[in-house]
Amino acid sequence: MHAREQREAVRARAHFRAFWHHRTSRTGIDTDVTKATDMNQSIHDAAHPRADDRLRALWLAVRLSLGSAIALGLARFSYALLLPAMKADLGWSFAQAGAMNTANAAGYLFGALAFPALSRRFSPGTLFRAGALLTAVLMAACGLVSDTHVLLVQRLATGIGSALIFVSGGVLAARLASATPRDAGLVLGIYYGGTGWGIVVSSLVVPATLRAVPLGWQPAWFALAAACVACAVFAGAAARRIDAAPHAAPAHRDAAAHAHARWSRFALALGGYGMFGVGYIGYMTFIVALLRGAGMSGAVVGGFYVLLGGATIVSARLWSGLLDRMRGGQALAALNALLGIATLMPALVAHPAVAFISGLLFGATFLSAVASTTAFVRHNLPPDDWARGISAFTIVFAFGQIAGPVAIGWVSDSAGLARGLVYSALVLFVGAALAACQRPLRGRD
Numbered sequence: 001m002h003a004r005e006q007r008e009a010v011r012a013r014a015h016f017r018a019f020w021h022h023r024t025s026r027t028g029i030d031t032d033v034t035k036a037t038d039m040n041q042s043i044h045d046a047a048h049p050r051a052d053d054r055l056r057a058l059w060l061a062v063r064l065s066l067g068s069a070i071a072l073g074l075a076r077f078s079y080a081l082l083l084p085a086m087k088a089d090l091g092w093s094f095a096q097a098g099a100m101n102t103a104n105a106a107g108y109l110f111g112a113l114a115f116p117a118l119s120r121r122f123s124p125g126t127l128f129r130a131g132a133l134l135t136a137v138l139m140a141a142c143g144l145v146s147d148t149h150v151l152l153v154q155r156l157a158t159g160i161g162s163a164l165i166f167v168s169g170g171v172l173a174a175r176l177a178s179a180t181p182r183d184a185g186l187v188l189g190i191y192y193g194g195t196g197w198g199i200v201v202s203s204l205v206v207p208a209t210l211r212a213v214p215l216g217w218q219p220a221w222f223a224l225a226a227a228c229v230a231c232a233v234f235a236g237a238a239a240r241r242i243d244a245a246p247h248a249a250p251a252h253r254d255a256a257a258h259a260h261a262r263w264s265r266f267a268l269a270l271g272g273y274g275m276f277g278v279g280y281i282g283y284m285t286f287i288v289a290l291l292r293g294a295g296m297s298g299a300v301v302g303g304f305y306v307l308l309g310g311a312t313i314v315s316a317r318l319w320s321g322l323l324d325r326m327r328g329g330q331a332l333a334a335l336n337a338l339l340g341i342a343t344l345m346p347a348l349v350a351h352p353a354v355a356f357i358s359g360l361l362f363g364a365t366f367l368s369a370v371a372s373t374t375a376f377v378r379h380n381l382p383p384d385d386w387a388r389g390i391s392a393f394t395i396v397f398a399f400g401q402i403a404g405p406v407a408i409g410w411v412s413d414s415a416g417l418a419r420g421l422v423y424s425a426l427v428l429f430v431g432a433a434l435a436a437c438q439r440p441l442r443g444r445d
Contacts (some may be wrong), residue, residue: 001445011167057180060188063238064176065194066231067128067169068367071162074224074231075135075196075327076104079155080208080288081305089146096148098405101285107159109398112391114160115167119281119387125167125243129236129432130163136228143221163394169235170390172242174378177332179245185323185375189316192371196312196363201227203305225331266376268438269329269395273373275431276336280366282408282424283343287359290417294350304359311363319368323375329438331372336435338365347421380441 087097091115111131118127138158145151173191177184205227209220291301322331342361345354377389404424412420 004038007428023251054180054183057176057187058183058190060238061173061176061190062194063234064169064172064242066197066235066335067132067165068192068194068307069196069198069201070132070135070231070235071080071165071169071426072195072226073200074202075139075158075162075198076101077195077284078202078206078224080102080284081202082210082217082220085210087337088219090148092131092148096283098409099152100155102402103156104162105281105398105401107156108166109159109395109402110112111160112157112167112394112398115163115391115394116388117284118149118164119168119171119391123243123386125239126170128168128172128239128324129232129392131161131166131168132228132232132236134158134161135165136225139228140222140225143218143225146215146218147169163398167390169239170374170394171387172239174374174386174390175245175383176242177375177378178383183320184378185371186316186321188371188374188378189320189368189442191318193206193243193313195367196309196315198227199229199309199312199363200306203302203309207302264440266329266380266438267331268434269373269376270392271436272329272332272336272431272433272438273369273429274396274400275392275434276332276339276369277397278404279336279343279400279428279431280339280369280406280422281401281404282427283339283362283421285347285419286408286412286417287394290346290350291355292422293417296352296355300352300355304355304428307356308359308363311360312367315364315368316371320372321370323372326372327376327379327440329376329435331375332369332432333432333434333436334436335365335369335372336428339369340425340432343421343425343428347418347425350418350445376438 009336026090083097083100086092104107114126122130135158138154138161142151143157145154150215169191173188176188180187205223206220207222209218210216221390288301288305291304319331322334342365345358345361374390374395377393379388381389404427408420408424411423
């Protein structure tokens with residue numbers, strides 16, 4: 001471990017250990033001698049964490065990960081399962097149906113752009129809980145209306161709430177990771193992998209609540225909103241716990257100017273992540289249509305979605321070591337390349353077995369690519385720049401998600417869905433090449 005990072009990790013772990021001691025202290029009053037003893041013990045524990053401390057941190061990460069389940073799994077990816085019924089019932093064209101996802105991605109962009117300013121006034125935990133509440137309310141509201149324009153506004157606002165959850169949760173996950181350096185990559189992977197829980201729940205809840213009657217899709221929105229509330233209860237409590245823990249204090253400097261000077265230094269990583277946003281959303285938008293167009297049954301497609309979500313959940317353990325070791329853009333590069341391969345497979349071979357292998361590889365990889373950017377920020381930027389760094393990656397991600405369905409959809413309209421996924425894969429390979437050229441920032445100041 002880099003010497004500077006090791007010192008920061010030791011201090012962060014000491015703060016975290018002291019916080020837990022304070023929470024469990026019976027009197028809340030210590031003598032100076034006891035405080036010194038506790039601090040020495042905490043510093044020792046930073047290098048040799050106890051099993052109960054590790055489990056406590058990992059359990060916090062699991063609970064926090066339910067926020068990403070809300071932000072992406074329930075609020076975004078569930079729409080693909082609802083789209084056919086809504087399109088048929090409301091008489092939408094494919095352009096109108098796609099506009100709902102575009103509006104959601106635009107709201108996500110607005111939320112990411114607003115986050116740095118909001119983070120100067122409110123703590124990450126407060127923004128996390130506010131985003132979760134906003135998202136749950138808006139998901140329920142989607143089940144109360146059928147006007148296309150109102151639904152567009154609601155989907156845009158839902159995107160704003162999702163961004164607040166995702167970015168603030170990333171900041172909190174980065175804090176928790178630095179407080180537990182031995183499991184830093186695993187903590188980040190658990191947080192982002194929580195999206196898989198949302199995908200699995202959506203795959204089970206939506207088919208169970210859809211009705212073959214006019215407006216029969218509305219109960220599914222209520223069921224998804226209820227799932228959001230349940231997740232928000234556990235995730236919000238974890239966010240409050242992490243927010244209250246001591247963490248590294250900001251340095252006395254012009255942080256905004258310092259951050260601005262650094263952004264250009266990881267432009268290659270930002271570019272690689274932007275390509276990830278375009279390529280991954282192309283797959284997630286059109287893979288179901290491709291499988292159904294190839295004659296695969298609803299049961300096969302449902303099984304594909306459950307497998308993809310389950311693979312996302314377990315991906316945290318698969319890539320944690322990579323996120324810990326790679327301080328530059330190499331982790332993002334490797335994951336982009338694997339995603340490109342997963343995207344090519346069903347485009348080249350239309351067979352259920354190939355589709356399931358593709359879904360398994362894609363699910364086990366795509367949110368670890370998201371986690372790799374937070375790992376990059378944690379490795380290369382000081383703690384007071386984490387919110388800005390994560391927000392910068394989220395902004396290019398949002399632009400990619402807006403451009404991806406339009407660009408890949410245009411290719412698909414003119415040359416077929418399979419060709420569209422081939423272009424998605426090529427974009428991911430370009431992103432891998434860009435990220436591979438990104439070097440670490442630390443040690444070059």
